Each structure stands twice: as structure tokens, then as C-alpha cells.
Amino acid sequence: MHVLKLGGTSVxxxxxxxxxxxxxxxxxxPVIVVVSALGGITDRLxxxxxxxxxxxxxxxxxxxxxxxxxxxxxxGLLDGEDLTAVxxxxxxxxxxxxxxxxGIYLIRELSAxxxxxxxxxxxxxxxxxxxxxxxxxxxxxSREIIKTVNVYGKNVCDFDATNPNVIGQFADHKGIAVxxxxxxxxxxxxxxxxxxxxxxxxxxxxxxxxxNAELLEIWTDVDGFMTADPRVINTAYVIPELSFxxxxxxxxxxxxxxxxxxxxxxxxxxIPIVIKNTFNPxxxxxxxxxxxxxxxxxxxxxxxxxxxTALVTISGLGMVGVTGVNKRIxxxxxxxxISVFLVSQASSENSSTIGMKNGDADRAVEILRREFAKELxxxxxxxxxxxxxxxxxxxxxxxxxxTPGIAGKLFRILGQNGINVIACAQGASETNISFVxxxxxxxxxxxxxxxxxxxxxxxxLNIFLTGVxxxxxxLLEQIHKQQEYLLQHRxxxxxxxxxxxxxxCIFNRDGIDLATWExxxxxxxxxxxxxxxxxxxxxxxxFNAVFVDCTASAExxxxxxxxxQHIGRLRELPPAEAHRPQTWHQISV
Ligand code: ASP
Ligand code: MG
Numbered sequence: 001m002h003v004l005k006l007g008g009t010s011v012x013x014x015x016x017x018x019x020x021x022x023x024x025x026x027x028x029x030p031v032i033v034v035v036s037a038l039g040g041i042t043d044r045l046x047x048x049x050x051x052x053x054x055x056x057x058x059x060x061x062x063x064x065x066x067x068x069x070x071x072x073x074x075x076g077l078l079d080g081e082d083l084t085a086v087x088x089x090x091x092x093x094x095x096x097x098x099x100x101x102x103g104i105y106l107i108r109e110l111s112a113x114x115x116x117x118x119x120x121x122x123x124x125x126x127x128x129x130x131x132x133x134x135x136x137x138x139x140x141x142s143r144e145i146i147k148t149v150n151v152y153g154k155n156v157c158d159f160d161a162t163n164p165n166v167i168g169q170f171a172d173h174k175g176i177a178v179x180x181x182x183x184x185x186x187x188x189x190x191x192x193x194x195x196x197x198x199x200x201x202x203x204x205x206x207x208x209x210x211x212n213a214e215l216l217e218i219w220t221d222v223d224g225f226m227t228a229d230p231r232v233i234n235t236a237y238v239i240p241e242l243s244f245x246x247x248x249x250x251x252x253x254x255x256x257x258x259x260x261x262x263x264x265x266x267x268x269x270x271i272p273i274v275i276k277n278t279f280n281p282x283x284x285x286x287x288x289x290x291x292x293x294x295x296x297x298x299x300x301x302x303x304x305x306x307x308x309t310a311l312v313t314i315s316g317l318g319m320v321g322v323t324g325v326n327k328r329i330x331x332x333x334x335x336x337x338i339s340v341f342l343v344s345q346a347s348s349e350n351s352s353t354i355g356m357k358n359g360d361a362d363r364a365v366e367i368l369r370r371e372f373a374k375e376l377x378x379x380x381x382x383x384x385x386x387x388x389x390x391x392x393x394x395x396x397x398x399x400x401x402x403t404p405g406i407a408g409k410l411f412r413i414l415g416q417n418g419i420n421v422i423a424c425a426q427g428a429s430e431t432n433i434s435f436v437x438x439x440x441x442x443x444x445x446x447x448x449x450x451x452x453x454x455x456x457x458x459x460x461l462n463i464f465l466t467g468v469x470x471x472x473x474x475l476l477e478q479i480h481k482q483q484e485y486l487l488q489h490r491x492x493x494x495x496x497x498x499x500x501x502x503x504x505c506i507f508n509r510d511g512i513d514l515a516t517w518e519x520x521x522x523x524x525x526x527x528x529x530x531x532x533x534x535x536x537x538x539x540x541x542x543f544n545a546v547f548v549d550c551t552a553s554a555e556x557x558x559x560x561x562x563x564x565q566h567i568g569r570l571r572e573l574p575p576a577e578a579h580r581p582q583t584w585h586q587i588s589v
Contacts, residue, residue, distance in 0.1 A: 318380025
């Protein structure tokens, strides 16, 4: 038995549903298909409800959009009796929803319960559509199977009620069944609930675990987990295999590949998960299982990052040796619903630093100041402050465990590239080292880490060259001639990222094409002064950078010093890395 989860984009358009149909119908083993609402519909359902609650009559147009979207999809996929039947179902179901929206509009109120009912329509309808489109599929109502209980105001899966339901429904299952993800109902009251935004993955995991399925397949719109955020790192690549713990660490923040709670139920049953791309079904994807293959020499699997970070620091000499301070900090934050994702306390105990979302930091400072008002008054604690607009980066990999030198390497390359670490944390599980830096350093930091830990194939040297007279021009010619050779035979990628003469300059972080540098420079309208060059270089913040001055200008020489403060020194390769291709040593800018 395989459980397949089809995400919103996988069932978001006529073309993608056709892909999905093919993927599912070609199966030989019994499958249970768990589907999301059509891509973007959950957001629309919520927005429409909010409009109605605010007394905005245009909710009717929004509703019309939702209706039309579903009809467009079925009209493009079905015909004959199937089309008539499914249209009848959609019309009836959406009439119900329309009445609910009118009710919300009339009383101008939207309770959490009502919203749960409203959003459930997305999966109720999408699952019926997919069950009709896939030949021979049987539709199952998730609300009757997946049960929740309310714990501290949050609906969580009631496994005691759910597991027997799943087993009862699917024990003798053959062929194809389709059910909506995300939606559920309360064990006691029967009211419609859900498992939280993005919760369809979780539904699929719950079903797979209850049935001891062979495999949980998550069909989405990316090829799998990537070594780093591909929007930042264009050399990031798909990670073929991950352990459950590594996947958990990577999806916790940054990579939105799966909903984090999904991993738990299947991890306990040792059921592998595969991440597949509906739009590129032949790609192998990422396999998450208990014994992932390790690639020799690679100690980390991925880098996760978020830029929405603030640090709140509580410090004071009066905290030293006093028990209960941390307990009070965390209880206060938890009682106010503030989630913490990084904690760092020096062994001297005179300060605790806590990482959280930017949006929570000011409130956290306020409530902590209230909590510790006495200690602040008596000077036991002298400050509680927040630093905003930071970024958190984590390197993840189970092989870091008991491997000395990983943290050393990480912090050394950060230092060498002039990236300041504001706080850091490593749990004793040694599968994640996280650190906080400024938002501006995020791109550069991920680049240097990715380059050092993943791209064994080549090292990158980023060159800024000013002055294209005889010397500069000859150097560019040499670089151009040698680029391919150095890459192939010396694993060195020379990238000219900035060029200037006394009139103009050009910049390109991916490397300027040296076959046409002269035309590009002549065509540039960007004026060139030492200050502009310095500003631009600082702003680009590239790693492993070298500034080459081929001018005889004293003004250019005047900007050396301030530039040296920004451009990190090139790596000195230490003996521990002697097996890496060594292309240069100790070149300073
Ligand atoms: N439709 C729900 C959402 O968008 C659940 C899901 O897609 O996983 O959050
Ligand atoms: Mg979704």
C-alpha cells in the first residue's frame, strides 16, 4: 500500500490534474490518494470569509471567483455523466457555502469554528473532483475518519479515535481511494475541524502510519529538498536522501517542502517518505528514510535559512547562579504564544539570548520587562532588549555527530569572509548548528557555506577589476583564455563580477561574459568614481573576493582600506582539508 499526497499545485490546474491522473492510474499496488484544495483556494476561502465578516459586499465576487475556478477545472477535464454528476455535487456544496458566507455577512462575525467549516469546502470539493477524474477511484469522506481533540485551543489529531477508523475503512482496500487532506472533525462534537494550514501532508502521514503503508509519497511542485534555498544559491541541488531527523531539521524553517508534523507518525513506523515533483515525475526526488546513504566527504546535508529573525537578550550579573530565571523567561513567552526557535546562554549565566520572529520581539521585551520588573528595579537584571532584522542560518546533517571540525570550519569560513556571528547554538544531538547574523549578510553567508561544504567540484574566486588599460586588458584576456582550463583542470572558477574604467562600470554577480566585456562596459551608463565602485562592491557582498587595481590612480588606492574591511580574505586551506583541491594559498586582497 502506498499513500500519495497531492498538493495544491498538483491539483491546481487542468494540466496538472492530467499529470496526476496518469501518475495514479499507472499504479499496480493499492493506493490512497490524499488531496489538497485546488492551489490557492484555501487562501481565497479565508479572504472571502474575512470580507464578509467586515461587511464588504464584494465578498460575493470573491465567492463567484471560487465557484468559477472549480467549474473551469471540471469542464476542462470531464464530460458526459461524470461531468453532470460532479457539477451537481459542486453546485449543491457551494450553495451551502454561499449561505454560510451570507450568514457571516449578516451578523458580521467570523468565529474560529465557522472558519474551520468554511475552509473545509476546499478539500471537500477537490477530493470529489479528483475521485471522479481518476478512473476507478472511490471517494472517502475524511471528516468521518480523521478525528481531532482540542488541546489548549488547538485541534490536534486524536490518534486513539483516528487509527481504528483508518484501519476500519482501508483494511481490505484494493485499487484507488481518494480523500481530502487537512480536514477532520472533533471526536466529541463532530464539528468540522482541520489539522492546520498545510495539513494535508499530515493527513497522508497519519493514514500511512495507521496502515503501516510501504511508502508515503508527497507529490508537490519542487524536485525535493535542496541543499540550500535555490532563490539565493543558483548552484543548490536536490538532496537524494535524508534521514528522518535531517528532514525534520530542514523543514523546520526555510524549506517549505513538507509540513513539519508530517514526519513524526511515519518516523515512528519507519515508513519512508519520498518527495516527488508532479511537474517532473521522472526526477528521482528526495527519499527520507532510516538509513540514508552518505556521500563520502560530505558532512552536512543542507542549509536552512530564514531572514525573519530577532534576538531578545536578558542580561544581568544578578542572574548568575540563580535558579528559575530561564523557567520564568520561557513560561512568560509560552503563556503569550511566542514561539522560540533558538536559545543561547553563556556558561557564566549572565545573559540569555532567544531567537524569535521579528514580529514577536517587541511584545516579548514588553512582557519580559513586566515579568522581571522587580529584578530590573533592583539591578539584578540590567537590560532586556531586542535586536531586529537579523537572519538565522542552520547547517544540518547527522554525520556532524562526533565529527570534529565541522563547527570549526563553519565559523572559520564565516570569519574569513567578514561575516559576523551574533549568536549561535548547537544542540547536543549535533545534527544542527544554527547561528544568527545580520540580514544583509544572509546571502553571502549561505554562499560561502554552500561553496565550502557542497561544491567540492570547484572553488569560486570573485574578481573586481578596475582599470582596463594595457595591463587590465591583458589580465582579462588571460582570465578569459584560462577560465575553462582552470575550471576543468584546477577546479577553480574565476568569476569577474565587476569591471570599471574611469568613466563607467559594470557588475554581475554571476560573472561578466568576458567575450563581450568591452561592449558591455562601453554600453554602461553607470558612472564610475572610486566611491561608487566601493559602494557597489560592498553592496554586492560577494564571497571569496579579490579587488584588482590596474590603474595608477591615487584615488583608487585611497579606497583600499575601507574595502579591505568589507572583502574577506581568501581562504587559507588548513591541513585538515589538504585532500581538497588546493588551487591557491593565502592570497590577500
Ligand atoms: N489546503 C490547505 C492549505 O492550503 C491544506 C494543504 O494544502 O495542505 O493550507
Ligand atoms: Mg496547500
